[in-house]
Each structure stands twice: as C-alpha cells, then as structure tokens.
Amino acid sequence: MRGAFARWTAGHVNLKNRVDRSNMAQKNLLMVGAGLSGAVIGRKLAEAGHKVTIVDARDHIAGNCHTERDADSGVMVHVYGPHIFHTDDTEVWDYVNRFQTFMPYKNRVKTTSGGQVFSLPVNLHTINQFFNKTMRPDEAHAFITQEQADTSIEDPQTFEEQAMRFVGKDLYEAFFKGYTMKQWGCHPSELPASILKRLPVRFNYDDNYFFHKYQGMPENGYTDMVAGILEHENITVHLSTSFDRSQTADYDHVFYSGQLDGYYGYDLGRLGYRTLDFERFTYDGDYQGCAVMNYGEVDVPYTRITEHKHFSPWESHEGSVCYKEFSRECGAEDIPYYPIRLMDEKDMLQDYVKRAGAEQKVTFVGRLGTYRYLDMDVTIREALDTADVFLNATEADPMPAFVKAPL
C-alpha cells in the first residue's frame, strides 16, 4: 500500500510513462490564488474539460506579477516590484506569447557606490571604472583572481568568505556587502556560501543582466496576459475571496498556491520571509534614465529605485512613477516576498511538508505553496507539469500533494 508519506515525494513523477487520462469525467476543481500558478494550472485543466473555480484574497488577478496603469501618467506600473520575463524554455516562451505580445527588453541594471554610478552585474566596464584602469579581459581576469581575490580562504563557508575568495575585499565591499545586508537583514557572514555559487563577475562588456535565450516584456502588462489565460468558458474567478480549509470538501481537488504554513493556520510557527515596502513618488520627466538603480551603500536605507516607464521603452510618457524599495522581516500582516530558508527553519519546514503529504485532495503549488523562490518561467513550467500529472493520475497512482517538493 502506498503510504501518505510517499505522496509528497512525487517530484520524481515520470510524465512520459503515464497513461493520458485527459478524457476522464469532468471534475470540480478549486485553484487557490489567481497568480501564474493558479491561472496556468486552471487553464490547462479547463481546456481538458474540467470545471475550474479560482479564488484570490486580493482584488486583482496575476498575484505578485500584477501590473496596472498609473491613472495620471499612463505609465505601466509593476505594483509588487519589477518583473522581467526571461527563459530558456521554448515551450514556456511560446505559452506566454500565446496570450500576449512580448516586446524586446534587456534588463540593464546600474548601481551607485561611493558616490559614482556603475554597471551591473560587475563586468569589465565596472572593474575598469572602479580601479581606474583600462584592462583587457585577460588582464582583468588575472588582476581579479591573482591580486584581488583572497586566496587564503580555502574552503569558504559564508557568503562573505565566498565573495572575498572570488573578488576580494574592494569589490565585495562596494558591490555585494551593503546591498546584501539590506536585502537579507543580516551580515553576509551569517549567510551560506551557496548563495554566491559562481564567480559573480564578467570579463567583457556584456551588461545584460540575464543569460537566457528569450527575454521580453508583455506589451500590455502581466495582468492583461493573465486575464487572457483565465479567459475560458470552464473558468470562474472570485476576487477578494479568501480560501478556508473547510472548502476543500466541496471540490474534487484543490490546487493551493497560498502559504504552506498558512494552510495550517501557522500552528507549527511561521516560515521566514522578507517583505518589501515601496515608497512611491512621481517625477516630471526622466528621474534616473534607467529602470533599476541599485544602492550599494549600507547607509542608504533602500535597496533600489525602480522607474517604471523604462520597462516599456516602446511607450512615451511625460510623467514618471518611481518606487523606492525597502526590505525588512515579514510580519504576520505583511505580504511575504522572498523565502529566507535559513538552516534553523528546516525542521519546521520538514514538519509542514510531512503533514501536507497526508492530504488526499490538495496539491501545494507555486512560490508560497512550496516555499521556494521561483522565477515566472519556472512557475509556468511547474504549473504546466502539475496539470499534466493531474490529468494522468490514477487511483493506484493518485495526484500527489507536491509535484515539486519544497525540500
């Protein structure tokens, strides 16, 4: 007999060897959350003939990707912080382009440090400007790895040691230390080395923030794209509607993209998140000349300023809307943004995951349901796979509580 515990390890579900049961009798399904997870799973299951109800506690669709036009300036605003779509997954790229025209967009980030503006990620321009040199790529590589990097650190354990080992004290302090302290609310010596996996420096002038094959911005915003995904005769959406666990009984299956610990009323404690505060201001003209300006200095209280109109370079607006972004610990009433996943939380997470594994009619999905940071393309990929697993589930091999396990 398959134990309940086995159900939550179903990250290894083999999609290829399964029987396609997409013609199974119509089921009554609930998606908790009208973000990308709920919308994409709901759409695929609606197309397979199931009846899909979607609830969201907020008064809008699209979750944290929500965009809306500023009434005064007409600027498209990324309400919960800047979102740039980038992926190597052709199926996901084709999927989003089915519902929205994507305009070419390259993310080029700048940062202030010590009273100057530099280009990010740290590249040859940044290095030459910072050290006041005119090095070629191989010279810069030798300079950083042989003269700057702290080679006395043999086995880096912390973020700080890893950064010192890769780039040395000067670049670490100018570009990594202050920003990381503000973003995570702790000293880089308290964060694991694994956060900085590779040498975070480019020895050429490529300042495109992402490496992915496809990159772009939805012409009419993410909310319009999600509205297109939700437009199906088998889908009904209820906004400003919170999910209550007792509702599970009314449905054949529930896909839950809310907080994993929230599903259980946080009774084992709260999993740690960072939240963000946005201080909005307007400007007549062009405030900073780019979409995102980071602030590396620890004494500047915000991490970055986003000027939203630069996310739509094909549009033209006189006025401008900007957000100063502040990061802090997430309280009970705050919006959870980034999962912290510190080592001492592992036990609590494990307990919630075990408990969730015993659920028969609920699958936990998305960034909150699986307590992981997920980019949009990964969210969509996992949502499409989750719908496939549901369509191919059998009595002997039922729908698991996690298609992607948090641990």
Ligand SMILES: Cc1cc2nc3c(=O)[nH]c(=O)nc-3n(C[C@H](O)[C@H](O)[C@H](O)COP(=O)(O)OP(=O)(O)OC[C@H]3O[C@@H](n4cnc5c(N)ncnc54)[C@H](O)[C@@H]3O)c2cc1C
């Ligand atoms: C600041 C920030 C910047 C980001 N930038 C990028 C980027 O540049 N590129 C990129 O690819 N990705 C980015 N992401 C990631 C992106 O936001 C996620 O991939 C995406 O939002 C995940 O979608 P989701 O549906 O899983 O979660 P969400 O968007 O959080 O949607 C979950 C929904 O469930 C609802 N909900 C929760 N609990 C309940 C309940 N009990 N009852 C009813 N409704 C409920 C919530 O209201 C919410 O609308 C960024 C994330 C953040 C935080």
